[in-house]
Amino acid sequence: MADHMNLKTIRLYNLFGPAECTLTSVYHEVTREDIERGEIPIGRPFPNMQAFIFDEYRQHVIPGQVGELYLGGVQRFPDYFGRNDLTDQNIEQQQPIFSVSLLLPNEIRLQHELNSTHLDYKHSLNCLPEDFAQHADIQPQKVAIILGEQSVTYGELLHSVNQLAFRLSTEFNVQPGDIVCQCIQRSIEMIVGQLAILACGAVYVALSPNDPPSHLAILIQQTGARLTLVQPTTRDKFDSIITTLDVTHDIQTDELPPPVQVKLDNLAYLVFTSGSTGEPKAVRFS
DSSP states (O other): OOSSSSSTTTOOOEEETTBBBBBBSSEEOOOOOHHHHOOOOOEEEOOTTTEEEETTTTTTOOOTTOEEEEETTTTBBSSTTTTTHHHHHHHHHHHOOOGOOOHHHHHHHHHHHHHHOOOOOOHOOOOHHHHHHHHHOTTTTTTEETTEEEEEEHHHHHHHHHHEEEEETTTSEEEEEETEEOOOOSHHHHHHOOOHHHHOOOEEEEEEEEEHHHHHHHHHHHHHEEEEEEEETTTGGGGSSEEEEESSSOOOOOOOOOOOOOOOOOOEEEEEOOTTTTOOEEEEEO
């Protein structure tokens, strides 16, 4: 039918919605290119609707990976199919519309399970580097970070962390308890730097790339750090202030960093206060 339409005068939409929705959930205005290609996308969600593609672990998939479509929003039906007793109960109670849940019963159960976060810390809690390495060994192909069009698996992330941690410990002699600063824009390299510093047993300190060099110098002096991880856009802020290491440079090594003993009560990172009452003060976290 679309082949005989003049799309210059007629607007043709592809509407999609599963049986669990009142009408449709996503839409796409068909173009001549869609017809010539022979593939018409299902489109994007309507206002007040959300659409995600998850894998079997309910994690976001990367572009090109097969997954299952999940929908949420105001057009969702509660899952009362085959449960006339629940339908009759709501009719008899004349339940107000604002009190009707948009979640399916199995989603409500999952929500309760996810919020059941009690742990026996004496037996279940490990340090972050140890937990991260164990998870990467178990599921190396799972996506760990998604940033725009970029994605990194747990195996790739662990390899990058080990490379940087090896260089920190061998070339810069970073030891457990040393304080290492990092001044990097939000990026995958920022996560690698954080994990590499912790993997050495060192103390992580985040510095804002938006701060002027004079302010950064004051913060570095407070920490007593002798090394700062940077990227090309922030390296010039630390000329003659402190030794820097550009984390964007490729590190060609498969060597593992030397093992370190990290305890739960060891200092992990410092966070500076806003400094509204004077100079910023460093707050310690284990």
